Amino acid sequence: xxxxxxxxxxxxxxxxxxxxxxxxxxxxxxxxxxxxxxxxxxxxxxxxxxxxxxxxxxxxxxxxxxxxxxxxxxxxxxxxxxxxxxxxxxxxxxxxxxxxxxxxxxxxxxxxxxxxxxxxxxxxxxxxxxxxxxxxxx
Amino acid sequence: xxxxxxxxxxxxxxxxxxxxxxxxxxxxxxxxxxxxxxxxxxxxxxxxxxxxxxxxxxxxxxxxxxxxxxxxxxxxx
Numbered sequence: 085x086x087x088x089x090x091x092x093x094x095x096x097x098x099x100x101x102x103x104x105x106x107x108x109x110x111x112x113x114x115x116x117x118x119x120x121x122x123x124x125x126x127x128x129x130x131x132x133x134x135x136x137x138x139x140x141x142x143x144x145x146x147x148x149x150x151x152x153x154x155x156x157x158x159x160x161x162x163x164x165x166x167x168x169x170x171x172x173x174x175x176x177x178x179x180x181x182x183x184x185x186x187x188x189x190x191x192x193x194x195x196x197x198x199x200x201x202x203x204x205x206x207x208x209x210x211x212x213x214x215x216x217x218x219x220x221x222x
Numbered sequence: 223x224x225x226x227x228x229x230x231x232x233x234x235x236x237x238x239x240x241x242x243x244x245x246x247x248x249x250x251x252x253x254x255x256x257x258x259x260x261x262x263x264x265x266x267x268x269x270x271x272x273x274x275x276x277x278x279x280x281x282x283x284x285x286x287x288x289x290x291x292x293x294x295x296x297x298x299x
Contacts, residue, residue: 091250091291093291093292132292133289133292133293133294133295133296134292134295134296134297136292142292144291146250172292173290173291173292175287175290175291177249177287182246182280183246185245186245186246187245189245
């Protein structure tokens with residue numbers, strides 16, 4: 085069982101509806117490739133830390149992906165993203181190994197109790213371990 | 223925490239991630255990462271921050287990922 089996170093930054097001039105359809109397209113590709121979408125986050129418009137293609141903002145979309153048999157359509161998805169000039173940046177990260185290692189180091193605490201002082205950080209960190217649990221049940 | 227050394231006091235450096243029990247350093251957690259990138263946006267060395275080697279490595283990885291996605295600057299001009 086593998087879990088991935090796929091984050092990409094879309095040109096802010098693309099309207100929100102198009103971002104949704106675009107995301108849906110990629111999600112369809114991923115599900116067609118034999119993986120599940122374990123979660124989705126839309127961060128919306130966000131200021132970039134540095135200008136990309138002379139743009140100062142970007143729309144962030146984050147997908148959590150779970151794959152049982154290790155087969156994914158991610159290489160194709162990445163290929164498509166590379167060719168799509170509306171996508172400024174993308175990043176795929178495999179997360180299951182690191183999360184498992186973190187859980188092992190802290191068996192009692194597990195998912196819910198990062199004692200991080202930053203409030204926003206906790207919110208964002210929460211979905212990842214949850215997805216791990218979901219696929220365990222599945 | 224503060225331990226007396228000769229006459230003056232020097233705060234003993236503790237790895238933040240060990241102290242706070244953060245085992246998975248998330249590249250999306252900008253607030254956390256920002257504590258380790260000072261003004262020039264360089265990665266704060268272990269010798270300054272006191273982060274242990276086991277945590278500095280994933281931290282470095284997380285910062286580099288965040289930079290790629292323009293969550294964190296490469297440099298400040």
